[in-house]
Amino acid sequence: METKGGVESCMNRALATVRAATEVLTSAGCEADLLQGICDITVHHGAYRFAWVAYPGEDGANQVLRPMAHAGYESGYLAQVCTGRASSCAGSGPATTAIRTGKTVIVRSDSDSSIPGCDKADFGNSRSCIALPLRWNKETYGALVILASRTGSFDQREAEELGELADKLSAGIYSLRLKKNHRSVERALRNEKEAQEALSRILSLGLRPISLVEKLDKVLDILFEVSWLGLEKEGSVFLARGRELRLVAQRHLNPELQCLCDSVPFGYCLCGQAAAQGATVFRQHLGDDHPVRFDGITDHGHYCQPILSSEGVLGVLNLYVPAGHIQDDAESAFVRAVSDSLAGIIERELADQERQRLAAVVEASPDYVCIGDVDATPNYFNGRARALLEHCGISDYASCRLFSDEASERIRREGIPTALREGIWQSEGVIRMENRNLPVSQVILAPRDGSGKPAFLATICRDISDRKEAETAAEQIAVREKQFANAVINSLPEIFFLLDFSGRLLRWNVNFERELGYTSEALAQMRLTDLAAPSDFEACVEAFTAARVAGVSIEVELQTLTGRKVPYVINAMPIDEPEHTRAAIVGVGMDISNRKALEAEMERRACHDFLTGLLNRHCFTEHLERELDRADRYECPVTLILLDIDDFKSVNDAHGHDVGDRALKHVASCLQNAVRSADVLARWGGEEFVILTPETQLESGRFLAEKLRVELERARFSPVGTITASFGIAEYQPREGADTLLKRVDNALYAAKHAGRNCVHRG
Numbered sequence: 014m015e016t017k018g019g020v021e022s023c024m025n026r027a028l029a030t031v032r033a034a035t036e037v038l039t040s041a042g043c044e045a046d047l048l049q050g051i052c053d054i055t056v057h058h059g060a061y062r063f064a065w066v067a068y069p070g071e072d073g074a075n076q077v078l079r080p081m082a083h084a085g086y087e088s089g090y091l092a093q094v095c096t097g098r099a100s101s102c103a104g105s106g107p108a109t110t111a112i113r114t115g116k117t118v119i120v121r122s123d124s125d126s127s128i129p130g131c132d133k134a135d136f137g138n139s140r141s142c143i144a145l146p147l148r149w150n151k152e153t154y155g156a157l158v159i160l161a162s163r164t165g166s167f168d169q170r171e172a173e174e175l176g177e178l179a180d181k182l183s184a185g186i187y188s189l190r191l192k193k194n195h196r197s198v199e200r201a202l203r204n205e206k207e208a209q210e211a212l213s214r215i216l217s218l219g220l221r222p223i224s225l226v227e228k229l230d231k232v233l234d235i236l237f238e239v240s241w242l243g244l245e246k247e248g249s250v251f252l253a254r255g256r257e258l259r260l261v262a263q264r265h266l267n268p269e270l271q272c273l274c275d276s277v278p279f280g281y282c283l284c285g286q287a288a289a290q291g292a293t294v295f296r297q298h299l300g301d302d303h304p305v306r307f308d309g310i311t312d313h314g315h316y317c318q319p320i321l322s323s324e325g326v327l328g329v330l331n332l333y334v335p336a337g338h339i340q341d342d343a344e345s346a347f348v349r350a351v352s353d354s355l356a357g358i359i360e361r362e363l364a365d366q367e368r369q370r371l372a373a374v375v376e377a378s379p380d381y382v383c384i385g386d387v388d389a390t391p392n393y394f395n396g397r398a399r400a401l402l403e404h405c406g407i408s409d410y411a412s413c414r415l416f417s418d419e420a421s422e423r424i425r426r427e428g429i430p431t432a433l434r435e436g437i438w439q440s441e442g443v444i445r446m447e448n449r450n451l452p453v454s455q456v457i458l459a460p461r462d463g464s465g466k467p468a469f470l471a472t473i474c475r476d477i478s479d480r481k482e483a484e485t486a487a488e489q490i491a492v493r494e495k496q497f498a499n500a501v502i503n504s505l506p507e508i509f510f511l512l513d514f515s516g517r518l519l520r521w522n523v524n525f526e527r528e529l530g531y532t533s534e535a536l537a538q539m540r541l542t543d544l545a546a547p548s549d550f551e552a553c554v555e556a557f558t559a560a561r562v563a564g565v566s567i568e569v570e571l572q573t574l575t576g577r578k579v580p581y582v583i584n585a586m587p588i589d590e591p592e593h594t595r596a597a598i599v600g601v602g603m604d605i606s607n608r609k610a611l612e613a614e615m616e617r618r619a620c621h622d623f624l625t626g627l628l629n630r631h632c633f634t635e636h637l638e639r640e641l642d643r644a645d646r647y648e649c650p651v652t653l654i655l656l657d658i659d660d661f662k663s664v665n666d667a668h669g670h671d672v673g674d675r676a677l678k679h680v681a682s683c684l685q686n687a688v689r690s691a692d693v694l695a696r697w698g699g700e701e702f703v704i705l706t707p708e709t710q711l712e713s714g715r716f717l718a719e720k721l722r723v724e725l726e727r728a729r730f731s732p733v734g735t736i737t738a739s740f741g742i743a744e745y746q747p748r749e750g751a752d753t754l755l756k757r758v759d760n761a762l763y764a765a766k767h768a769g770r771n772c773v774h775r776g
């Protein structure tokens with residue numbers, strides 16, 4: 014226990030401390046000074062062994078005590094208290110307990126184990142401890158801890174006095190913090206105002222009629238004037254071109270550095286890193302990742318702030334700061350705001366450049382260009398269009414009507430709605446001019462704005478008069494060529510036709526219609542093979558199938574509408590399909606009726622006797638050979654009759670050759686009328702006739718010969734009167750041959766002559 018004198022002395026030291034603290038409490042300029050002042054006074058005026066102020070803090074995930082000020086003899090005590098688990102904020106040491114509970118904690122003996130940890134603490138020969146919570150307005154700042162060298166210190170009165178000191182200290186902390194806050198708020202407001210003014214100056218630069226480089230230079234100047242920014246008066250702006258940064262503006266940059274930084278690839282050095290990452294790069298010092306160096310370069314820090322748009326990286330704002338500069342939230346936010354403003358300026362500039370380029374192109378375009386509102390009110394015409402309007406005497410552009418009423422109506426009803434709906438409408442139209450109409454191709458465009466709505470309407474008309482003239486000329490040439498082709502094919506003496514691959518008639522000449530008698534409507538539904546005579550149909554199909562790949566020539570009979578069969582020789586060949594047709598085969602056909610008739614006549618003449626019209630000897634012999642072959646093969650009977658007019662010489666002599674000729678015809682006629690159709694009658698020569706009677710035996714032959722003899726004798730021929738003939742007959746003996754048979758029948762005839770004529774003899 015303390016003695017009465019000791020108690021007084023304890024009270025005195027507490028009172029001395031409180032008294033001495035008054036000046037510090039009112040005069041301290043900052044919190045650190047206040048805390049340190051109180052600790053000093055506690056030790057020097059209160060003669061306590063040790064005093065310190067603990068604030069709660071964090072070390073990673075651990076809550077710890079932070080000594081904010083201390084005075085007196087401590088001998089490693091602080092380190093032990095602040096790192097020991099028992100005295101951590103989560104622990105139960107005096108300082109921790111006071112902070113956590115908000116109540117004063119007193120330890121009067123270093124053997125007091127009521128507060129765990131205190132017994133283990135090295136009090137540095139101190140024997141008592143008081144931990145006073147520093148609280149104000151329900152906020153606990155920390156604890157004032159005072160150690161005394163004697164056991165049993167800090168009775169209730171001393172503790173109350175010291176508690177008052179702690180309350181005053183808490184009020185002082187509160188007051189200083191309040192002042193500090195006021196100052197920082199005032200400073201922040203001042204800085205904010207300055208920043209806003211700088212930003213508005215930067216933004217207004219975007220509207221000034223100066224080049225982008227000048228604008229960027231001035232932005233750097235404005236930044237250097239912002240007093241609270243810790244910038245060096247040195248900086249630059251890069252613009253991105255592809256994956257490269259180009260130095261476009263700078264202030265006070267070392268000339269050598271200007272050369273080195275003229276072009277910086279994305280990813281290279283600090284600015285390249287900022288561009289590649291799209292994020293701020295800040296460095297306090299010139300480090301290894303700043304490879305751009307020159308002789309005499311001094312250490313400095315960097316703000317490399319990417320200038321970003323929604324499309325990507327536009328460039329980098331590069332600001333220099335003194336070496337060791339500490340980045341400040343307000344400063345970082347301001348630099349970001351400046352880069353956002355720069356993005357706006359650059360984007361507008363690029364858009365302006367693009368617009369100017371487009372405007373120059375549109376203005377110089379050879380097309381007629383009109384740009385107007387989405388309600389189709391025109392508000393711009395390019396040079397070509399203005400010239401056209403002037404030419405047409407139109408001065409009121411807003412209400413000009415260049416197109417015909419019909420075309421205007423179509424544009425209004427179809428063109429503009431389609432363009433507004435689909436973005437584009439294309440057509441052709443005609444512009445009315447004073448002397449002529451100007452054919453144009455027209456395109457109406459409706460580009461959309463950022464919200465997807467049509468922003469304006471642009472009408473582009475192109476003079477297509479040259480093309481139209483060429484098309485008209487080509488059409489006229491095509492018409493003329495068609496007329497010429499028609500004239501040619503219609504003047505052909507042959508029939509002409511074009512077939513498609515299925516053989517259907519595509520085109521034909523007038524001869525075709527005339528000779529076959531069908532109408533063009535009927536022909537348009539027909540194939541050429543439909544016209545073939547039934548007997549020629551198969552051959553016709555075969556020929557025109559072959560004509561798809563190679564030329565063919567075919568003789569075929571075509572049947573006219575009336576059923577008449579006309580022989581044609583048709584030459585047909587495949588053709589390359591002319592444009593827009595299905596033509597596959599072209600052909601011409603010549604009517605060969607005359608040739609066929611001539612051939613028939615020639616054949617007839619070759620086989621027939623010109624006087625009597627009967628088969629001649631040559632043809633008869635062929636018949637005879639064939640028939641005898643058949644008789645040999647099938648052993649069928651054949652009988653030959655040979656007759657000779659009696660005393661014919663006297664007919665000629667008496668009546669002349671003309672009568673003789675007629676007499677021969679008379680005999681031929683009589684014979685022709687008397688024989689059967691299976692018999693073959695021929696003039697053998699002179700006044701001799703021969704009859705081949707197939708399937709006839711000798712007796713039947715003799716009967717026939719006798720019948721003929723009688724018929725001939727009975728038939729009177731004027732002016733000659735009776736004409737008779739002698740007959741020789743012979744039946745063919747198997748395999749005796751024609752010559753032998755003829756010899757035998759000739760002998761029989763001779764015998765008949767010898768026998769007195771007008772009779773029949775067998776050989």
Ligand SMILES: Nc1nc2c(ncn2[C@@H]2O[C@H](COP(=O)(O)OP(=O)(O)OP(=O)(O)O)[C@@H](O)[C@H]2O)c(=O)[nH]1
Nearest residue numbers: 657658659660661662663665670671673674699700
């Ligand atoms: N008018 C005419 N006379 C012909 C033709 N061919 C032959 N003759 C004549 O027929 C006559 C045949 O006379 P011949 O051979 O003496 O026989 P024939 O007078 O009939 O006496 P036979 O046969 O013995 O009865 C000749 O005068 C021939 O000129 C002919 O085509 N026309």
